[in-house]
Amino acid sequence: MKDIADKLGVSSVTVSKALNDKEGVSDNLKIKIKKVAGEMGYRFNSAAKSIKDGLSYNIGVMIPHRFTGVNESFYLRVYQEIAIHLDHYGYFGILNILSNEDEEQLNFPRVYSENKVDGIIILGQVGKKYIETVQNMELPKLFLDFYDEHADIDSIITDNFYGAYEITNYLIQCGHREIAYVGNIYSTSSIQDRFLGYYKSLLEHGLSYDEQLLLNDRDERGTYIDIQLPEKMPTAFVCNCDQVAYNLCERLTSLGYSIPQDFSVVGFDNDIYATLANPQLTTVEVDIQEMARTAVKSIMDKVANPNRRNGRVLVQGNIIYRDSVRKTN
Amino acid sequence: MKDIADKLGVSSVTVSKALNDKEGVSDNLKIKIKKVAGEMGYRFNSAAKSIKDGLSYNIGVMIPHRFTGVNESFYLRVYQEIAIHLDHYGYFGILNILSNEDEEQLNFPRVYSENKVDGIIILGQVGKKYIETVQNMELPKLFLDFYDEHADIDSIITDNFYGAYEITNYLIQCGHREIAYVGNIYSTSSIQDRFLGYYKSLLEHGLSYDEQLLLNDRDERGTYIDIQLPEKMPTAFVCNCDQVAYNLCERLTSLGYSIPQDFSVVGFDNDIYATLANPQLTTVEVDIQEMARTAVKSIMDKVANPNRRNGRVLVQGNIIYRDSVRKTN
DNA sequence: CTGAAAGCGCTTACAG
DNA sequence: CTGAAAGCGCTTACAG
Numbered sequence: 001m002k003d004i005a006d007k008l009g010v011s012s013v014t015v016s017k018a019l020n021d022k023e024g025v026s027d028n029l030k031i032k033i034k035k036v037a038g039e040m041g042y043r044f045n046s047a048a049k050s051i052k053d054g055l056s057y058n059i060g061v062m063i064p065h066r067f068t069g070v071n072e073s074f075y076l077r078v079y080q081e082i083a084i085h086l087d088h089y090g091y092f093g094i095l096n097i098l099s100n101e102d103e104e105q106l107n108f109p110r111v112y113s114e115n116k117v118d119g120i121i122i123l124g125q126v127g128k129k130y131i132e133t134v135q136n137m138e139l140p141k142l143f144l145d146f147y148d149e150h151a152d153i154d155s156i157i158t159d160n161f162y163g164a165y166e167i168t169n170y171l172i173q174c175g176h177r178e179i180a181y182v183g184n185i186y187s188t189s190s191i192q193d194r195f196l197g198y199y200k201s202l203l204e205h206g207l208s209y210d211e212q213l214l215l216n217d218r219d220e221r222g223t224y225i226d227i228q229l230p231e232k233m234p235t236a237f238v239c240n241c242d243q244v245a246y247n248l249c250e251r252l253t254s255l256g257y258s259i260p261q262d263f264s265v266v267g268f269d270n271d272i273y274a275t276l277a278n279p280q281l282t283t284v285e286v287d288i289q290e291m292a293r294t295a296v297k298s299i300m301d302k303v304a305n306p307n308r309r310n311g312r313v314l315v316q317g318n319i320i321y322r323d324s325v326r327k328t329n
Numbered sequence: 330m331k332d333i334a335d336k337l338g339v340s341s342v343t344v345s346k347a348l349n350d351k352e353g354v355s356d357n358l359k360i361k362i363k364k365v366a367g368e369m370g371y372r373f374n375s376a377a378k379s380i381k382d383g384l385s386y387n388i389g390v391m392i393p394h395r396f397t398g399v400n401e402s403f404y405l406r407v408y409q410e411i412a413i414h415l416d417h418y419g420y421f422g423i424l425n426i427l428s429n430e431d432e433e434q435l436n437f438p439r440v441y442s443e444n445k446v447d448g449i450i451i452l453g454q455v456g457k458k459y460i461e462t463v464q465n466m467e468l469p470k471l472f473l474d475f476y477d478e479h480a481d482i483d484s485i486i487t488d489n490f491y492g493a494y495e496i497t498n499y500l501i502q503c504g505h506r507e508i509a510y511v512g513n514i515y516s517t518s519s520i521q522d523r524f525l526g527y528y529k530s531l532l533e534h535g536l537s538y539d540e541q542l543l544l545n546d547r548d549e550r551g552t553y554i555d556i557q558l559p560e561k562m563p564t565a566f567v568c569n570c571d572q573v574a575y576n577l578c579e580r581l582t583s584l585g586y587s588i589p590q591d592f593s594v595v596g597f598d599n600d601i602y603a604t605l606a607n608p609q610l611t612t613v614e615v616d617i618q619e620m621a622r623t624a625v626k627s628i629m630d631k632v633a634n635p636n637r638r639n640g641r642v643l644v645q646g647n648i649i650y651r652d653s654v655r656k657t658n
Numbered sequence: 659c660t661g662a663a664a665g666c667g668c669t670t671a672c673a674g
Numbered sequence: 675c676t677g678a679a680a681g682c683g684c685t686t687a688c689a690g
Binding site for chain 1: 370372373374375376377379380385387397399400402405406408409412413416419421422423424425426439440441442443444445467601604605
């Protein structure tokens with residue numbers, strides 16, 4: 001900046017004003033300054049600005065390491081969309097994989113202790129203890145894809161309840177009356193919330209809930225187990241996620257059944273398993289774009305106004321109609 | 330820092346030295362200062378340090394948008410590993426999705442023009458024109474997973490050639506003599522390099538190359554096409570990637586063949602398709618960890634010493650032995 | 659072992 | 675419309 005000023009015989013203050021399109025510089029001079037800046041390959045030093053206004057223009061996105069396995073790309077996709085949206089605000093995203101070690105030892109993330117970010121999005125459920133650590137960070141923060149009833153921290157989550165409710169309604173519209181739910185409802189809150197949506201749909205349509213039709217899909221540690229099919233089979237299965245729906249389809253097919261002729265199967269997520277299944281699955285698409293958009297808007301609001309509260313925001317999914325459901329009416 | 334200094338009646342210089350474990354402060358005082366800093370919730374201001382030493386302690390990772398489709402998570406995984414490795418160096422990773430628009434208009438990325446990073450890793454092939462733009466950036470830079478013969482920029486790539494060579498050798502060791510290669514060798518340089526590894530293996534073993542056994546899998550725009558099986562079938566197929574191997578297995582199975590009894594099939598990448606295939610695929614694992622580790626080491630070297638050149642570095646994969654190959658001897 | 663001074667690149671408030 | 679001065683939080687080189 002100083003070099004540009006010297007070259008044109010003006011002060012660096014004037015250069016600063018011109019480059020930022022502020023008042024107090026003649027249009028003529030502004031143009032000249034910008035031209036010279038371009039020619040000299042001037043690059044703005046964002047660190048100097050940061051030190052002035054105390055803003056880093058970065059947002060940290062923290063993902064617990066255990067959610068980043070070989071075949072789990074959901075959170076990475078969300079992060080990607082967040083990065084794209086942050087760009088619209090002139091911000092950047094810094095990815096922070098929270099190691100199990102840091103989570104256990106309740107360490108603050110380095111992005112925080114080094115003042116690298118103006119806000120932080122926690123993407124994926126962290127342990128109860130760590131939530132307290134998060135609460136102690138004096139920074140705008142946001143839970144994404146989970147919430148904690150005890151922590152007074154805004155969160156953005158998929159509307160699991162409503163999505164499962166809608167897709168169960170759809171099955172009923174198609175004439176199904178005996179509908180099973182597949183998932184361990186004590187495993188995660190999203191599996192449980194999806195179950196409750198399924199349950200509400202049954203209630204509303206006057207269908208009785210049959211405990212025999214609640215099928216377990218994983219043990220308490222989250223490892224998939226073989227699904228125990230009920231003695232009296234339903235005509236349709238609401239699965240808590242596409243991967244389980246995929247597994248179920250494979251299972252039923254290997255037993256000689258056809259889908260959707262013999263049984264209808266629906267999933268949740270609209271991930272890769274929905275299109276790999278044969279036939280492709282009717283499912284509830286989790287709206288990653290919208291989640292990222294909402295999350296970025298929310299955290300930027302908080303950066304501008306630290307007292308801003310948005311509470312729990314639900315992002316609705318969309319039913320994707322494919323070929324795994326049979327109309328029986 | 331000043332607050333801490335005031336509280337203890339020392340100067341901020343002393344506080345700085347103590348917090349950085351530098352010489353010139355008594356151990357006693359150091360301990361006291363660190364204690365007070367902790368109590369006061371002191372957070373280091375990295376922007377101030379940045380402005381002093383001209384380093385941002387960030388590395389930009391740029392991924393062209395077209396490589397980030399719904400079912401493509403490979404580059405995101407690489408980015409994730411890069412972020413983890415950067416952490417060891419006290420650095421952070423800033424993800425930059427390069428939009429088609431920016432790529433066409435040859436715009437510098439904002440991470441560059443705002444001096445947000447000390448180096449940049451370009452992850453995934455960018456257009457010829459844009460490579461020139463990259464070359465014009467006065468910053469350490471590195472191509473990851475591709476290279477350009479005209480650009481004098483260091484690159485790190487998977488050893489496609491050697492991986493395909495090794496896995497073809499393995500098929501030959503298992504007794505196969507008629508071996509097909511599946512892939513459009515004019516589509517990407519990795520498909521071509523993998524083909525050449527296959528070809529070398531044939532040559533070394535005195536097997537003749539039969540053009541009829543080069544099977545196309547995609548059109549010039551990269552869209553998968555139905556694979557045209559040859560009249561005289563081989564006993565094994567080397568596929569250019571796991572997804573194509575998966576498709577081929579489905580195809581052969583639907584034609585009534587069994588794998589590996591009737592035909593052996595191998596893939597490349599060791600991605601999700603390798604484990605989804607039935608039977609699971611023997612394949613070449615691309616070593617994401619090692620690529621990320623090497624890339625981070627290389628870019629950090631360059632940050633420390635801008636003249637450092639590493640040339641083209643090949644990262645070898647590992648053969649993963651599963652159940653899609655039959656021993657015929 | 660400790661600290662006063664200067665400087666990194668920018669912006670803001672104020673004076674001319 | 676233009677610019678001199680001060681300051682953001684830190685570190686380095688130097689003096690005591």
